[in-house]
Amino acid sequence: MLAPAILWLGALVxxxxxxxxxxxxxxxxxxxxxxxxxxxxKTFFTEPLYWNVFVRTALMSVxxxxxxxxxxxxxxxxxxxxxxxxxxxxxxxxxxxxxxxSETVRTLGWxxxxxESGVLPALLVKLGITAxxxxxxxxxxxxxxxxxxxxxxxxxxxxxxxLESLDDALIEAAYDLGAGGFAILRTIVIPxxxxxxxAGCIVVFMLTLGNxxxxxxxxxxxxxxxxxxxxxxFITRFNWEQGAAFGFLLLGLSTAMVVIGLKITGQRxxxxxxxx
Amino acid sequence: xxxxxxxxxxLRAATAxxxxxxxxxxxxxxxxxxxxxxxxxxxxxxxxxxFTLDWFLGNPSxxxxxxxxxxxxxxxxxxxxxxxxxxxxxxxxxxxxNAFLLERGRFPxxxxxxxxxxxxxxxxxxxxxISILAFASRIAEFADDTLGWELDFLRPGLPxxxxxxxxxxxxxxxxxxxxxxxxxxxxxxxxxxxxxxxQAAVFRTIVLPYLRPALLGSAAISFLMSFEDFNTTLMLVGxxxxxxxxxxxxxxxxxSPVLNAVxxxxxAASALLALTFMRRRPQAH
Numbered sequence: 001m002l003a004p005a006i007l008w009l010g011a012l013v014x015x016x017x018x019x020x021x022x023x024x025x026x027x028x029x030x031x032x033x034x035x036x037x038x039x040x041x042k043t044f045f046t047e048p049l050y051w052n053v054f055v056r057t058a059l060m061s062v063x064x065x066x067x068x069x070x071x072x073x074x075x076x077x078x079x080x081x082x083x084x085x086x087x088x089x090x091x092x093x094x095x096x097x098x099x100x101x102s103e104t105v106r107t108l109g110w111x112x113x114x115x116e117s118g119v120l121p122a123l124l125v126k127l128g129i130t131a132x133x134x135x136x137x138x139x140x141x142x143x144x145x146x147x148x149x150x151x152x153x154x155x156x157x158x159x160x161x162x163l164e165s166l167d168d169a170l171i172e173a174a175y176d177l178g179a180g181g182f183a184i185l186r187t188i189v190i191p192x193x194x195x196x197x198x199a200g201c202i203v204v205f206m207l208t209l210g211n212x213x214x215x216x217x218x219x220x221x222x223x224x225x226x227x228x229x230x231x232x233x234f235i236t237r238f239n240w241e242q243g244a245a246f247g248f249l250l251l252g253l254s255t256a257m258v259v260i261g262l263k264i265t266g267q268r269x270x271x272x273x274x275x276x
Numbered sequence: 277x278x279x280x281x282x283x284x285x286x287l288r289a290a291t292a293x294x295x296x297x298x299x300x301x302x303x304x305x306x307x308x309x310x311x312x313x314x315x316x317x318x319x320x321x322x323x324x325x326x327f328t329l330d331w332f333l334g335n336p337s338x339x340x341x342x343x344x345x346x347x348x349x350x351x352x353x354x355x356x357x358x359x360x361x362x363x364x365x366x367x368x369x370x371x372x373x374n375a376f377l378l379e380r381g382r383f384p385x386x387x388x389x390x391x392x393x394x395x396x397x398x399x400x401x402x403x404x405x406i407s408i409l410a411f412a413s414r415i416a417e418f419a420d421d422t423l424g425w426e427l428d429f430l431r432p433g434l435p436x437x438x439x440x441x442x443x444x445x446x447x448x449x450x451x452x453x454x455x456x457x458x459x460x461x462x463x464x465x466x467x468x469x470x471x472x473x474x475q476a477a478v479f480r481t482i483v484l485p486y487l488r489p490a491l492l493g494s495a496a497i498s499f500l501m502s503f504e505d506f507n508t509t510l511m512l513v514g515x516x517x518x519x520x521x522x523x524x525x526x527x528x529x530x531x532s533p534v535l536n537a538v539x540x541x542x543x544a545a546s547a548l549l550a551l552t553f554m555r556r557r558p559q560a561h
Contacts, residue, residue: 001373001376001377002381002383004370004373005370005374005377005389005393008442008443008446009389009393009395012396012408012439012440012442012443013396013399015411016404017399017407019407019411020403020406020407023410071298074291074298075294075295078291078295081277081278082278091295094302095299095302096550097547097550098302100500100546100549100550101306101543101546102503102504102520102542104506104527104539105306105539105542105543106306107305107527108309108527108539109304109305109307109309110305111527111531112305112308112309112312112320112321112531113304113305113308115321115531117319117322118321118322119308122321122322122323149301149302149305168278168280171278171281172278172280175277175281181277206398209400210403210507211507212401212506212507212510216528217524217528227400227507230402230403230406231510231511234406234409234511235511240410244406244410247402250400250402250403251400251403254399254400255398269394269398270391270394
């Protein structure tokens with residue numbers, strides 16, 4: 001019984017990452033001749049382009065995560081607390097449906113909505129808001145909208161499960177003692193939902209950081225996403241050493257965020273995965 | 277805040293408006309994809325020029341290539357199905373073995389192994405893809421240099437795509453099946469043994485029927501995740517493109533309502549799959 005698991009993790013997860021690490025710590029000094037070096041990582045830190053794209057990807061991912069949390073929270077609250085029975089499960093299923101559809105299809109939808117000849121620019125002209133159709137694709141805001149859209153469900157589910165376990169009596173007690181809405185939210189709801197909030201944020205950040213499809217299609221040439229750099233090095237330029245180093249930097253950032261998130265709330269990875 | 281406390285009218289109204297706006301945001305992209313699959317125009321863009329089925333049924337002799345005449349697109353659907361079937365078969369088998377290992381097995385390092393099994397979900401798909409690509413070509417080169425073997429399946433192509441997707445989908449199958457096995461009442465098994473059933477008979481008549489919903493559920497999820505995967509697949513793909521990669525390539529080139537048609541087909545297929553399983557298990561995710 002142990003053999004298949006070890007074969008799977010060894011041959012498809014551990015050894016490939018060892019290989020990637022080896023690649024990232026070497027440099028081509030001649031045909032078929034390589035020497036160990038830190039050159040790949042040095043390039044990353046000395047070449048402002050790579051460094052900027054990395055920081056930009058991280059910051060945009062943080063922004064997308066926080067906005068997703070803000071947008072998802074009221075819906076999770078409505079499903080967990082305000083509606084009951086059939087209405088609640090109907091609402092939940094409605095939130096679930098779009099995520100059964102491939103990300104490619106959802107992105108196609110946004111492109112049809114937002115491109116210059118698309119639906120929303122035409123609507124804006126008709127309403128007299130803009131004189132001519134404006135290009136709504138290829139902006140940072142477009143990338144954010146797309147990323148939030150693909151992430152919503154991964155935030156809504158852990159939020160619902162953590163809000164459902166919150167006893168209504170606590171909220172009623174706080175209200176009877178004179179607490180306002182904001183005070184209840186800050187002192188009762190958020191502390192109780194913290195594990196769900198962290199779980200959602202970890203998963204959304206991770207998925208956003210590693211996303212490729214949404215930033216490249218909705219951002220076009222302006223997307224400047226780090227996964228795109230990895231693809232360019234690895235597949236287009238065939239510079240595997242550089243691509244491997246980029247891969248490790250992205251993996252490092254992603255893992256660091258996961259570990260920090262788990263440490264802050266004292267959760268275990270298994271629990272987070274089970275929540276989502 | 278909650279129904280048992282007084283809520284001002286404006287807050288109720290705001291909540292209702294928010295829910296409607298949120299659902300509109302969720303469904304708008306899907307609705308436009310579906311609508312423009314039927315627009316009688318060469319580009320999926322307004323204005324509406326009338327209803328047509330050309331983008332599904334049209335053939336090149338009439339000037340419009342519909343989905344069923346588009347052999348590259350149809351071929352990529354078939355490719356995706358073949359890849360997804362392999363990934364499903366491998367993932368569900370391994371997931372079942374892992375479930376027994378984690379729930380029944382006793383060995384040193386079990387805790388560490390169960391954490392390690394979650395790793396593929398935490399590693400970004402792009403990196404999973406490039407690491408498997410690099411490792412596979414290392415082995416291929418090694419076999420070529422020392423033994424003179426040409427191991428073509430280790431070069432970018434469908435076998436690598438299957439392995440790449442399997443590497444993380446196996447984790448999902450493992451989680452689903454172990455969760456079900458954990459709730460199994462072992463006294464049922466003991467009762468069967470006491471009544472003289474063999475190990476194989478107990479597995480076949482008691483354990484397997486109990487696990488069936490989890491096996492079917494994880495098979496459906498595996499198939500869907502494989503069919504829809506993009507990140508890992510993009511790094512490992514060779515000459516034959518699965519549907520997501522093919523669509524991505526076409527979307528970068530320009531727009532054609534054929535893509536809407538194939539998308540609508542995908543939506544219908546996943547809705548069918550979802551409905552089948554939603555009935556059995558309300559929380560399939």
